Amino acid sequence: MSVLDSFDVALLRALQENCQQTSQQLAEQIGLSPTAVQRRIKKLREQGVIQKEVAILNTQMLGNRMTVIIQVILEKGGPQVVDAFKRRMRKFREVQQCYYVAGEYDFVLVVNVGNITEYDILTRKLFPEDLKISKFYTIIAIEAVKADLSLPI
Amino acid sequence: MSVLDSFDVALLRALQENCQQTSQQLAEQIGLSPTAVQRRIKKLREQGVIQKEVAILNTQMLGNRMTVIIQVILEKGGPQVVDAFKRRMRKFREVQQCYYVAGEYDFVLVVNVGNITEYDILTRKLFPEDLKISKFYTIIAIEAVKADLSLPI
DNA sequence: ATTGAAAGATGACCGCA
């Protein structure tokens, strides 16, 4: 993995804002030729620095969906319990984010569901009896003031 | 705002995975002609259903950055305090996500910084004396097991 | 849904450090 120069950083910043810009537009912004921009994008994709390029949808336009934050404490029990939990979380499309955290809780989840009924159904599937969940706390989001994943590089 | 049919939903699902697919690729997946796909994408963008299209970067490839979750309690004091806080959070690139929440806390933030020193500097800027912050609790993420914003539609 | 014109991406080639 080669090191990123200032052109790469400028390019990544621009692509985090909008990845549909033409190489010409990007080229003007960062001061390079369109072809050089393309070559760099290709490389950054291959290296995995650019993980994916995705559409961000407007939650408010898709029925009043709700976001909840769930803090989870697992019953004490080795890394295999933790790993099983991680694998489980990755499977559920409703679990947008899952952080393995230090401190009082073991995991913090950001979950998106259509309504409170779906929330209830989901938690039963996420945390079945046989899974070693000790306790979980739910925080309901009233408003997503800001929601992106861009890195402040 | 017109209602979404099953083609739109299929299209949105695909674009949440990868927004760089050609209209031909998308057309094959959802069973429509490339032109129809283009028209629908155009409309969904104009309507704002597709909010933006962005590159997701690999945190691990950009120096060992850290994610922290911060729970904030404001001092009691009308909507103008809440609004001022929201406006402030939107300004900071390090604040990836900010949820206004119900319950014990007023806000939950997901913050990304380069290291613990940057975290310290940031919190001083995020929560200056004059702002009505009563208390904040920080949770350090050991690992981002999953991090996306795609909606489970 | 098909078609044709315009725009953009991709690859080959040259030059420079």
Add this chain to the structure above:
DNA sequence: TGCGGTCATCTTTCAAT
């Protein structure tokens, strides 16, 4: 050798039918 620039070609988009 690695990287940037230009040019030619192929692909994709987009609007009109």
